[in-house]
Amino acid sequence: MRLRPALAFAAALLLAPGLAQAGETLDRVLSTKVLNNVVVDNYPPFTFIDKDNQLAGFDIDVAQAVGDKLGVKVVNSVPGWEVITAGRWAKRWDVCICSITPTTDRATVLDFIVQYYSSPAVLIVHKDETAIKSVADISGKQVGVGSGSSYEAYLDKTITIPGEKTIAFPFNDPIKVPSNETVNFQNLALGPGVRLDAIVANIATAKGLIDAGAPLKIVGEPLFGEPNWIAVDKGDAEWNAKVVETIEALRADGTLKAISEKWLGTDITRNDI
Structure with missing residues (x-):
């Protein structure tokens, strides 16, 4: 990740005017003890349906690690890529740990808050x-x-x-x-x-x-180059900050590296890529 432009991009998004009440998503996740994540189911090794007909892959493990760190249950949903990237989730989902690349168009409807891997x-x-x-x-x-x-x-x-x-x-x-x-x-x-x-x-x-x-x-x-970031619906700076804090903690303690090496045989999660 090119730190200066990437961090400037993230900062701009985090400071953008909100569409929802600050803290609403964070409060909902912590009070319900459920993290609703959106993914696709046909993007191996990041997300796919395994032999037991269960969602598996890199993104599923990262989402679970985020849930574990927050002390909440993770529920993964597959609403369709066009639905995910359209934004305006209306409280149906809390986060997209789903291998999404920030583009200028997508940034008009979603907040891209932290890069968690890069792969071209x-x-x-x-x-x-x-x-x-x-x-x-x-x-x-x-x-x-x-x-x-x-x-x-x-x-x-x-x-x-x-x-x-x-x-x-x-x-x-x-x-x-x-x-x-x-x-x-x-x-x-x-x-x-x-x-x-x-x-x-x-x-x-x-x-x-x-x-x-x-x-x-x-x-x-x-x-x-294809930096992949975690995306959220617009409007909750407190939730954004909590997710960023959680991802950076998982990067610092080696969890992201271990998940990457499990699924890809190498570490694609370093924040200097």
């Missing part, structure tokens, strides 16, 4: 693909992206990430195929050009599938 976006193709060697080669190709994701905005050339360097778009008119990420990877595994030519996704997701035997490969350089 990459281009993935079938292992037998020979024509696509970098993102410059995707013009006119069918490229899968998660619906409503930062990867979709990247293909649209509309993504801006506060605190990050300017993103390059060395391609023209790829055929964007937005869908469930799990489906995208399954389709790409069928072969080069069968249903997809490439996917833009997180490097950790891609490496995890490749290491598990998926017939895929990463090509070219990382496309853009």
